[in-house]
Structures are given as C-alpha cells and as structure tokens.
Amino acid sequence: xxxxxxxxxxxxxxxxxxxxxxxxxxxxxxxxxxxxxxxxxxxxxxxxxxxxxxxxxxxxxxxxxxxxxxxxxxxxxxxxxxxxxxxxxxxxxxxxxxxxxxxxxxxxxxxxxxxxxxxxxxxxxxxxxxxxxxxxxxxxxxxxxxxxxxxxxxxxxxxxxxxxxxxxxxxxxxxxxxxxxxxxxxxxxxxxxxxxxxxxxxxxxxxxxxxxxxxxxxxxxxxxxxxxxxxxxxxxxxxxxxxxxxxxxxxxxxxxxxxxxxxxxxxxxxxxxxxxxxxxxxxxxxxxxx
Amino acid sequence: xxxxxxxxxxxxxxxxxxxxxxxxxxxxxxxxxxxxxxxxxxxxxxxxxxxxxxxxxxxxxxxxxxxxxxxxxxxxxxxxxxxxxxxxxxxxxxxxxxxxxxxxxxxxxxxxxxxxxxxxxxxxxxxxxxxxxxxxxxxxxxxxxxxxxxxxxxxxxxxxxxxxxxxxxxxxxxxxxxxxxxxxxxxxxxxxxxxxxxxxxxxxxxxxxxxxxxxxxxxxxxxxxxxxxxxxxxxxxxxxxxxxxxxxxxxxxxxxxxxxxxxxxxxxx
Numbered sequence: 001x002x003x004x005x006x007x008x009x010x011x012x013x014x015x016x017x018x019x020x021x022x023x024x025x026x027x028x029x030x031x032x033x034x035x036x037x038x039x040x041x042x043x044x045x046x047x048x049x050x051x052x053x054x055x056x057x058x059x060x061x062x063x064x065x066x067x068x069x070x071x072x073x074x075x076x077x078x079x080x081x082x083x084x085x086x087x088x089x090x091x092x093x094x095x096x097x098x099x100x101x102x103x104x105x106x107x108x109x110x111x112x113x114x115x116x117x118x119x120x121x122x123x124x125x126x127x128x129x130x131x132x133x134x135x136x137x138x139x140x141x142x143x144x145x146x147x148x149x150x151x152x153x154x155x156x157x158x159x160x161x162x163x164x165x166x167x168x169x170x171x172x173x174x175x176x177x178x179x180x181x182x183x184x185x186x187x188x189x190x191x192x193x194x195x196x197x198x199x200x201x202x203x204x205x206x207x208x209x210x211x212x213x214x215x216x217x218x219x220x221x222x223x224x225x226x227x228x229x230x231x232x233x234x235x236x237x238x239x240x241x242x243x244x245x246x247x248x249x250x251x252x253x254x255x256x257x258x259x260x261x262x263x264x265x266x267x268x269x270x271x272x273x274x275x276x277x278x279x280x281x282x283x284x285x286x287x288x289x290x
Numbered sequence: 291x292x293x294x295x296x297x298x299x300x301x302x303x304x305x306x307x308x309x310x311x312x313x314x315x316x317x318x319x320x321x322x323x324x325x326x327x328x329x330x331x332x333x334x335x336x337x338x339x340x341x342x343x344x345x346x347x348x349x350x351x352x353x354x355x356x357x358x359x360x361x362x363x364x365x366x367x368x369x370x371x372x373x374x375x376x377x378x379x380x381x382x383x384x385x386x387x388x389x390x391x392x393x394x395x396x397x398x399x400x401x402x403x404x405x406x407x408x409x410x411x412x413x414x415x416x417x418x419x420x421x422x423x424x425x426x427x428x429x430x431x432x433x434x435x436x437x438x439x440x441x442x443x444x445x446x447x448x449x450x451x452x453x454x455x456x457x458x459x460x461x462x463x464x465x466x467x468x469x470x471x472x473x474x475x476x477x478x479x480x481x482x483x484x485x486x487x488x489x490x491x492x493x494x495x496x497x498x499x500x501x502x503x504x505x506x507x508x509x510x511x512x513x514x515x516x517x518x519x520x521x522x523x524x525x526x527x528x529x530x531x532x533x534x535x536x537x538x539x540x541x542x543x544x545x546x547x548x549x550x551x552x553x554x555x556x557x558x559x
Binding site for chain 2: 013043044047050051052053054071072073074075076078080082084086087088089090099100102103104142
C-alpha cells in the first residue's frame with residue numbers, strides 16, 4: 001500500500017518556483033530518500049505534505065487521505081523533524097516534550113524518557129540554553145515520542161556529531177523495522193546511501209529520477225578508468241558515455257548501457273591499467289546536477 | 291478548541307497580563323486621587339478651561355466634560371485607560387499568530403494533529419481570557435478609586451457600569467483588527483510598532499475629529515464609538531456606533547479565520 005502518493009504537485013510562491021509537477025509514491029515500510037541541493041524543493045514538498053503550505057495545483061495523499069482536506073487526521077500518525085529546529089525559548093525541554101505529547105492520544109511519557117536517554121538529552125534544561133545540536137535532539141525526541149507511522153526527516157543530521165548521527169540512524173532503523181515508513185530528505189548522499197531503499201532526486205523543483213538505490217548504483221552507471229597508450233578523447237565516443245575526463249594519459253568517464261560496447265573498444269588498445277566500478281551515489285548525483 | 295494550546299497560550303501571556311493590570315490599576319488610582327482637588331476648585335477649573343484654545347480642549351474632549359463630577363472626571367482619565375487597553379489588545383492581536391511565525395515555532399504547532407481553525411480558536415480564547423483578567427482589574431481598581439476619593443459626591447452607578455462594560459467591546463476591536471492586519475501582511479517582524487501604530491492612530495483620529503468637527507474617518511475609531519464623555523453625557527451608548535464597532539470586529543474575525551486557514555507558513559529563509 002502506498003503511504004504517500006504525490007501527483008503533479010506544484011507550488012509557486014507568488015512567481016517564485018517551489019516545485020513543479022512532482023509525482024512519486026512511497027510504499028509502506030520503506031525508507032525513501034529525497035535528495036537534492038539546497039533550494040531544489042525538498043522542504044517545500046515536505047511542507048506541502050504536512051499542509052503547512054497549500055499546493056498551487058496537483059494533489060497529494062498520505063495514508064490515502066488528501067493532505068488539503070484531512071490534515072489533522074493525517075498528522076495524528078506523523079512525526080516531523082524540521083531542518084531548522086525552533087522551539088518556545090522560555091520552556092524547559094521536559095515541558096516542551098510534554099506539550100508535544102499532549103496533542104496525541106495515549107500516554108507517551110515512557111517513550112519520551114527512553115528516547116531522551118538514547119539521545120543523551122538533559123530534559124531539565126531550558127530550550128534557550130541549548131546548543132544547536134541539543135535542540136536537534138529535542139526535535140528528534142518530539143518527532144518520535146508518539147510512535148508515528150510515518151516520519152518526515154528534513155535534513156535530520158545537521159548539527160549532530162558523528163556519534164549521535166550513528167545513534168540516530170540506529171533509532172531510525174529500529175523504527176523502520178517496526179514498520180514505520182520514513183521520508184528522508186537530505187543533500188548528504190552518504191547517509192542516504194546508508195539508510196534508504198529508494199531515492200527520488202529533485203532538481204530545480206522537478207523530480208529527475210526515482211529509483212531503487214541499488215539500481216541507481218548498479219544498473220545505470222559504471223565508472224570506467226582506462227590508462228593506455230595512444231588514448232584520445234575520441235577513443236570512446238559511444239552513446240552513453242558521459243563526463244569524459246582526461247588526466248595523466250588516462251581517461252575516466254561514466255558509461256550507461258551495454259558494457260560490451262566499451263569492452264570492445266578497450267580490447268583494441270594496449271591497456272596499462274583498467275578499472276570498472278560502480279560510481280558512488282555522490283558521483284551519480286554530481287552527474288545529475290550538471 | 292484545544293485545551294493544551296489554550297493553556298500554553300494563556301501561560302505564555304500571563305506575565306504580560308500581570309504587568310498591564312498592575313500598570314492600569316496604578317494609573318486609575320493615581321489619576322483619580324487628584325479628583326478631590328479638581329472637585330474642590332471646580333469654579334476655578336472651569337474658568338481655566340474656558341481660556342484654553344477651543345481646538346485643544348476639544349481634542350481632549352474637555353469642552354464637554356465637567357471635571358467637578360465623579361463620572362466627568364473619571365471619563366477624563368478613562369481615555370488614558372482606553373489608550374493603554376488599546377495598546378494591550380492590539381499587541382495580543384498582532385502577536386497572536388505572527389509571533390509563532392517570526393520565532394519559527396509555527397512548524398512545531400501546525401505539524402500537530404490540530405486544524406488551523408482549532409489553533410486560532412484556542413489562541414483567541416486564551417487572548418480573550420487575558421483581556422478579561424485585565425478588565426476585572428480595571429473594574430476593581432475603579433471601584434476602589436472612586437470609593438476612596440469621591441468624598442461623598444454622588445454618581446450614577448449604571449452609567450459607570452456602561453463605561454466599564456465598554457472595555458471588552460473596545461478591546462475585542464483592537465484584538466481582531468490587529469489579528470487580521472497581521473494576517474494581511476506577509477510577515478510581522480516586530481509586534482510592538484504595529485500595536486502602537488494602530489492604538490495611537492485610532493486615538494489621534496478621534497482627537498482630530500474633535501478639533502475639526504465631524505470627520506468621516508472618525509467613524510472607524512473605537513475611541514469615537516465608545517467615547518466616554520459621550521456615554522457619561524447621555525447615560526447611554528451611541529447604539530449605531532457601537533453596532534458599527536461590533537460589526538467591524540466580527541468581520542475582522544471572520545476574515546482572520548478565512549486567511550489563516552489558507553495561509554502558507556513560511557519556512558526559514
């Protein structure tokens with residue numbers, strides 16, 4: 001079952017573009033990565049799904065309900081960690097978390113304490129006294145304490161030290177193992193690669209690709225590096241070759257297509273060195289953005 | 291209505307309510323403490339006022355009030371009380387939803403399972419509760435001031451009650467107009483200038499209409515709608531003006547709901 005269905009969703013802020021014709025779906029129980037540089041429309045998409053902002057056209061459903069008409073019902077089962085965390089400065093962490101929990105049915109005190117312990121968050125401090133990283137922890141705890149079925153994480157790791165990042169990822173994996181669907185937006189590819197099953201890549205407000213993360217790495221692109229005598233840039237002028245770079249008598253490029261075509265060209269050369277490997281997501285990503 | 295939001299909002303404003311209430315109580319007591327002096331020197335006072343430039347006297351409504359009577363004097367200081375009440379109510383109105391947005395806590399609140407209408411209703415009720423509290427303090431300090439300083443001079447209780455009852459209508463106007471303006475502009479960076487602008491603007495409109503005779507613009511200001519001098523003179527509200535006041539309040543509230551439910555909450559930029 002699709003937890004999120006987005007169909008031709010478009011948002012303009014006046015004349016400024018937010019997102020244009022974005023369509024994708026997120027299945028129950030998956031961790032969906034949403035990648036794009038700053039300003040690509042990641043937060044806009046999340047804010048539309050939370051009905052913090054309203055679409056210019058198109059539609060979206062969460063749990064099968066339309067986001068515009070059923071916001072409150074949908075948000076009952078949603079946890080949201082915004083990219084920038086801001087809370088009522090005068091409150092104590094404990095009071096803020098209680099306030100947050102009070103919006104959801106049931107008693108979440110125990111979960112609140114568990115999470116704060118895991119994230120090493122001191123609940124007796126005042127929000128105004130917290131560092132950015134600690135505020136982020138408050139954000140994580142308040143986003144998870146009511147055991148939501150769907151998590152929106154908008155660049156969740158900024159401000160967390162590596163140790164906390166790892167704890168956070170473990171936490172997300174645990175939640176996911178319990179069946180929680182995760183929508184994970186980020187511009188850091190490494191973490192998406194570590195965590196997500198599928199990714200959507202967004203660029204200048206439009207989705208450029210949605211694919212399985214393995215497929216994205218394995219099936220689509222190979223990174224080929226050849227060192228040989230008499231190489232010229234034209235040695236590999238095949239369809240599917242991109243990003244050709246020459247350095248120190250070697251050529252490096254990405255190739256998409258039947259790898260035999262490249263091998264045939266290589267077989268005609270006196271090869272000194274050859275590597276064919278899967279590009280990192282980072283490299284694929286750079287490729288999409290050029 | 292959401293009880294959690296209501297409680298949170300009310301608590302957040304409690305300190306401000308206490309400060310305003312204290313200030314208004316002191317203002318009422320200190321100003322009214324001067325009443326015996328004015329009353330004793332009534333003849334002198336009226337002669338002095340007669341020499342005042344007429345426009346100036348009119349601006350303060352001095353041409354129509356008798357400072358030697360309890361309610362005449364009270365209506366004189368009541369204008370200053372009104373000014374404070376206007377600033378307070380406008381402040382709450384402008385800040386009602388805009389503070390959450392400028393301090394970026396709106397994301398926290400609106401990603402919870404509550405509708406915009408519920409949020410706004412809870413916030414409004416909390417603000418009205420705060421205003422009612424301030425109101426009560428004004429009522430009590432007025433009664434105390436009058437009983438302490440009237441020195442046996444008579445006054446009409448029902449007219450006084452009319453004056454005091456006008457406070458809530460008066461404040462609701464500023465609360466709702468402040469709110470709707472804050473929703474009409476893109477972003478309210480700082481609440482106080484807006485609140486002062488609205489309150490003093492309305493006050494000045496009424497004062498000017500006193501100077502220049504009838505000005506059509508005076509019809510928009512609550513200082514005119516609920517002019518204390520008028521109420522004391524007639525022992526009654528000017529009903530069409532009060533109806534106009536309430537109508538503006540209702541329209542501003544309805545428009546606020548309409549705007550807030552369609553509002554885009556801006557992200558950090």
